[in-house]
Amino acid sequence: MTPTPAPVPSQSVNPDFILAPVGYAAWWLWLAGALALGAVAVVLVPWLVRRLRRARAARPVRVPVPRPPSAGDIAVWALRRLDQIEQEHAAGQLSSRRAQQAISQVVREFASSRFGLPAHSLTLVGLKKVTTVPLGQLTALIEALYPGEFGAEGEGEVAEAARRARQVVWS
Numbered sequence: 001m002t003p004t005p006a007p008v009p010s011q012s013v014n015p016d017f018i019l020a021p022v023g024y025a026a027w028w029l030w031l032a033g034a035l036a037l038g039a040v041a042v043v044l045v046p047w048l049v050r051r052l053r054r055a056r057a058a059r060p061v062r063v064p065v066p067r068p069p070s071a072g073d074i075a076v077w078a079l080r081r082l083d084q085i086e087q088e089h090a091a092g093q094l095s096s097r098r099a100q101q102a103i104s105q106v107v108r109e110f111a112s113s114r115f116g117l118p119a120h121s122l123t124l125v126g127l128k129k130v131t132t133v134p135l136g137q138l139t140a141l142i143e144a145l146y147p148g149e150f151g152a153e154g155e156g157e158v159a160e161a162a163r164r165a166r167q168v169v170w171s
Helices: 026-058 071-090 096-115 124-129 136-150 158-170
Strands: none
Touching (some): 071 096, 096 136, 096 158
16 A cells, blocks of 8 residues: 555645744743642641641650659658757747647658658558558657647657657668
């Protein structure tokens, strides 16, 4: 098979009728680019936000843990507080009953911090039942403070109670 020749136009083409290509305004190109970027942003921004939130939620949170007080810190606090109670009693700011109650609170707080027991909320019977840590001197001191705390006003010697409390703290 041989190819057939293209038909020849019957009239010749006038070069005056050939038009130059039409130029488009540049703003159409900018508008198309802005719309494309907007479409990408509408899809991409929510996806990135969700992804960042998931990443933050999955990341472990670092919470600063305070250093637990050492036995020395607790003992220093207790000894200072016992001195303060004794001075307030000597100055007449605390009655004997209030001073002995304060001494009992200090000793109980010391035991709570030192041994991890709820000594401030245990009764004397409850403290005597504790066998995990040796509380012999502590329970003996609290038992000795009971008459001054709960008896008639003026019972019990504050200086002696403070001295015994210091022994418990130092032991």
